[in-house]
Amino acid sequence: MIQLPFSPELIHIYGPFGIQSYGLFIALAIILTISAIRRDKRFNQLNLEPVYLNITVVAIIAGCIGGRLLDILSEPTSYTHWYDWFAFWNGGFSALGAILGVICITPFYLKKIHVPIVPTCDLVAIYAPLLQSIARLGCFTAGCCYGMPTHNFLSVIYTNPESFAPYGVAIHPTQLYSSVLLFGIFLFMYFVGQKIFKKPGQLFALYLALASFERFVVDFWRADRIMINNFLSFHQFIALAIVAVIFIVSITRRKS
Numbered sequence: 404m405i406q407l408p409f410s411p412e413l414i415h416i417y418g419p420f421g422i423q424s425y426g427l428f429i430a431l432a433i434i435l436t437i438s439a440i441r442r443d444k445r446f447n448q449l450n451l452e453p454v455y456l457n458i459t460v461v462a463i464i465a466g467c468i469g470g471r472l473l474d475i476l477s478e479p480t481s482y483t484h485w486y487d488w489f490a491f492w493n494g495g496f497s498a499l500g501a502i503l504g505v506i507c508i509t510p511f512y513l514k515k516i517h518v519p520i521v522p523t524c525d526l527v528a529i530y531a532p533l534l535q536s537i538a539r540l541g542c543f544t545a546g547c548c549y550g551m552p553t554h555n556f557l558s559v560i561y562t563n564p565e566s567f568a569p570y571g572v573a574i575h576p577t578q579l580y581s582s583v584l585l586f587g588i589f590l591f592m593y594f595v596g597q598k599i600f601k602k603p604g605q606l607f608a609l610y611l612a613l614a615s616f617e618r619f620v621v622d623f624w625r626a627d628r629i630m631i632n633n634f635l636s637f638h639q640f641i642a643l644a645i646v647a648v649i650f651i652v653s654i655t656r657r658k659s
Contacts, residue, residue, distance in 0.1 A: 404573055406560045411545040411567060428541025433463070436534040445526045454516055458523075461512045462505050469504015473497035477629045477637045498535060499618055499641050502611070521603045528610035529592045535614070536585035543578035550575025551626045575624045584617045608649045615642035 414422040437459060440446055451458070474497045475482055513520045542548040546561050546568030559576045561568040568574065592610060600606050619642040622628050628636035635643075 404554075404556070404558045404560060406562050407546075407566075408562050409544045409546065410563045410565045411547075412565070423541075424544040425538075425541035425547065428544070429538050432534045432537035432541075433459070435537060436530050439530050439533065440526065443526060443529070445522070449519060449522055449526065451518065451523070454518060457516070458509070458512065458518070462509050465504040465508035466501035467504070469507065470496040470498065470501035473500025473503065473641070497638065498538075499615070499638055499645075502531075502614060503641075503645075506611075521607070525603065525606040528607040529597055530589070531610055532585045532589035532592060532614065536582045536589060539578050539582035539585065543576065543582070547627075548578050548581070549626055550577035550580075550624045569626075574626065577621055577625045580624065581617060581621050584621065585614070588613045588617065608653065612646055612649050615645045618642045 409424065411423055411425065413424050413427060416422070437455070441452075441455070446452070446455075477497065510520045510524070513523055539548075546563075546566030549561075549568035551574060552569075552572055553575050554573055557576060558573040560571060560573050562571065564570050588610070591613070592606065596606055596609055600609055619639050622636050622639050622642075625636075628638065630636050631640055
């Protein structure tokens with residue numbers, strides 16, 4: 404059992420504004436992921452150097468929109484006023500929603516700038532779990548996405564009253580569960596997946612399936628899950644829906 408004095412805010416600037424630990428880890432994750440992608444030989448083969456910064460900005464905006472929208476849909480009562488939708492410093496974000504946002508918006512931009520959509524998605528799919536793994540460490544420091552109470556040897560206790568996690572309660576470190584699983588997915592995608600799945604779109608589909616599986620599994624230990632029935636949560640149904648769509652598209656493509 405480990406006691407954590409973490410605060411969501413590292414440096415206070417003014418009013419509701421400050422440097423958040425979650426935002427810091429997301430920025431670090433983006434920088435490291437972009438650096439890794441640029442070192443991949445396919446980056447130059449796709450001629451992404453002149454446009455990768457613009458693609459990154461569009462993907463970040465799309466992810467923010469998708470992550471926020473799914474959180475609003477799952478917890479509408481948490482947003483009392485319409486302007487709360489834009490108060491990102493107050494928390495409220497869905498990783499699955501971010502993935503869906505990127506999927507729904509970024510391909511249109513890639514088509515507009517004449518960048519091959521499927522090969523680019525396959526390339527990004529290898530490194531996306533690395534980004535998510537690092538970003539989850541930000542969740543851990545902020546205390547959001549916290550786990551259910553437990554007394555096993557892995558439990559943690561948040562001792563800062565400003566943390567999003569319950570104060571002084573031993574809980575599952577579900578953020579670390581996610582981080583470890585996502586990093587494992589990244590290693591699998593990098594060392595195994597790209598050597599086995601060589602057809603266009605397969606790596607991207609594999610990433611979506613594995614990322615959905617990670618959320619489905621970890622959600623069983625999360626205390627902030629929004630239940631749909633007595634067994635599955637809202638995000639677990641979303642994860643199952645993503646896997647179902649991947650399965651249907653795969654079957655359809657095989658028959659065509």
